[in-house]
Amino acid sequence: MDTKTILLTLTYLVGAGELILAxxxxxxxxxxxxxxxxxxxxxxxxxWVVLSAATSYISYSSFGYLLMALVYIFGLILITTLLxxxxxxxxxxxxxxxxxxxxxxxxxxxxGFMLIYxxxxxxxxxxxxxxxxxxxxxxxYGLYNFYLVLIFLTSVVLAFARIxxxxxxxxxxxxxxxxxxxxxxxxxxxxxxxxxIVAPSININDLIGVIPSFIWVGGVTYIALKK
Amino acid sequence: MKFILLTLTYLVGAGELILAxxxxxxxxxxxxxxxxxxxxxxxxxWVICNGLTAYTNPSTMVSFFVSLLYVAATIIVAGLFHxxxxxxxxxxxxxxxxxxxxxxxxxxFSYIIFFTDEVVNNFSVAPDNPGYIQPGKLHALLxxxxxxxxxxxxxxxxxxxxxxxGNNKRNILLTISGVLLGGIPAIALNSWAVIYNIxxxxxxxxxxxxxxxxxxxxxxxxR
Numbered sequence: 001m002d003t004k005t006i007l008l009t010l011t012y013l014v015g016a017g018e019l020i021l022a023x024x025x026x027x028x029x030x031x032x033x034x035x036x037x038x039x040x041x042x043x044x045x046x047x048w049v050v051l052s053a054a055t056s057y058i059s060y061s062s063f064g065y066l067l068m069a070l071v072y073i074f075g076l077i078l079i080t081t082l083l084x085x086x087x088x089x090x091x092x093x094x095x096x097x098x099x100x101x102x103x104x105x106x107x108x109x110x111x112g113f114m115l116i117y118x119x120x121x122x123x124x125x126x127x128x129x130x131x132x133x134x135x136x137x138x139x140x141y142g143l144y145n146f147y148l149v150l151i152f153l154t155s156v157v158l159a160f161a162r163i164x165x166x167x168x169x170x171x172x173x174x175x176x177x178x179x180x181x182x183x184x185x186x187x188x189x190x191x192x193x194x195x196x197i198v199a200p201s202i203n204i205n206d207l208i209g210v211i212p213s214f215i216w217v218g219g220v221t222y223i224a225l226k227k
Numbered sequence: 228m229k230f231i232l233l234t235l236t237y238l239v240g241a242g243e244l245i246l247a248x249x250x251x252x253x254x255x256x257x258x259x260x261x262x263x264x265x266x267x268x269x270x271x272x273w274v275i276c277n278g279l280t281a282y283t284n285p286s287t288m289v290s291f292f293v294s295l296l297y298v299a300a301t302i303i304v305a306g307l308f309h310x311x312x313x314x315x316x317x318x319x320x321x322x323x324x325x326x327x328x329x330x331x332x333x334x335x336f337s338y339i340i341f342f343t344d345e346v347v348n349n350f351s352v353a354p355d356n357p358g359y360i361q362p363g364k365l366h367a368l369l370x371x372x373x374x375x376x377x378x379x380x381x382x383x384x385x386x387x388x389x390x391x392x393g394n395n396k397r398n399i400l401l402t403i404s405g406v407l408l409g410g411i412p413a414i415a416l417n418s419w420a421v422i423y424n425i426x427x428x429x430x431x432x433x434x435x436x437x438x439x440x441x442x443x444x445x446x447x448x449x450r
Binding site: 094095097099100103104106107110113114117118119120139140143147 | 320322331332339
């Protein structure tokens with residue numbers, strides 16, 4: 001098997017596993033907000049992973065562009081959901097109301113519109129049956145990447161700050177969550193968001209950043225199932 | 228006509244900036260007054276920028292003021308939304324996280340407006356014409372976001388008015404009337420008209436802003 005087949009197979013397997021977990025958490029949420037949020041996190045990560053694979057090794061087309069826009073939209077949803085999860089796990093940090101939720105996902109709508117209706121974030125992309133492909137960013141590509149990195153860092157800092165106030169099993173769970181987020185999320189953050197801006201000449205297969213996402217979804221699942 | 232419109236615009240803008248200073252000087256840690264100071268100052272800046280960019284020659288400075296007026300418009304509606312949640316009383320347990328989230332889209336659009344030409348692609352301006360905007364790819368998105376904030380604020384205030392009574396009901400009714408009288412012309416003529424390429428002198432709607440800042444100031448000063 002060549003590298004392309006191995007990477008694509010692994011990516012689809014990880015994506016499928018995450019989507020199955022999403023169904024499981026949704027089916028067993030019993031009105032628990034944490035389980036609902038984990039279901040959304042697993043779902044958005046699963047779709048992001050599957051679409052990342054679907055948009056690799058293909059050349060540009062209108063349909064391909066739409067799929068690529070969806071990769072970026074689901075990337076945004078999963079990072080926002082990660083922040084949401086850290087705010088409510090193991091117990092809500094603040095009284096979380098409907099306005100919080102609406103406002104938190106409002107930037108997803110704004111960036112989603114930009115991605116689908118204007119080519120201001122992704123202008124185009126390259127790729128072929130033998131090349132994984134590269135994004136050609138629009139004028140707002142940097143803003144999008146910066147926003148995602150900011151939300152990711154805010155989530156990690158917030159999680160570290162929460163550890164200090166926790167003890168016992170809650171503290172242990174938060175430590176697992178942080179390390180799974182750092183180990184699973186950092187490769188994607190570096191390869192998808194930082195390298196294209198600060199070192200666009202570096203050519204690394206994006207799927208290498210996508211596959212470790214199983215670590216964070218796995219970590220969160222482990223915590224939720226062991227509770 | 229040009230002279231009358233410009234004079235009125237600057238007078239309205241100066242009045243709003245004076246009100247902003249007054250509210251800031253007398254806020255005594257009242258969040259409502261602080262937000263009112265923000266609303267009055269951003270409205271004042273928006274009005275004055277409209278005056279400065281009308282009937283002039285194109286230059287880098289004019290381009291900067293055009294960008295600034297769009298940022299001020301975004302702050303106005305975000306501030307109005309914030310105001311609708313806390314005035315005359317808070318409907319929810321309003322915390323710092325709410326505040327960050329309300330003003331986050333303002334930050335995103337400020338970057339887009341100042342550093343790219345995706346909102347304002349170009350503008351035509353000359354000493355004998357008031358100036359017309361050539362919208363960029365994201366102009367429509369900004370107008371949709373501004374409209375969402377504006378109509379959400381009106382809806383929240385309206386719902387509060389239905390539950391309120393006595394003085395609170397009268398104050399909310401006055402605020403809604405002022406916001407509608409002052410805001411609808413701006414939303415219609417300075418925002419949606421640009422998308423549909425209808426050219427109307429932007430200063431006409433700008434002058435109407437006196438209604439919302441005026442009525443809200445009246446209520447807060449009388450309280």
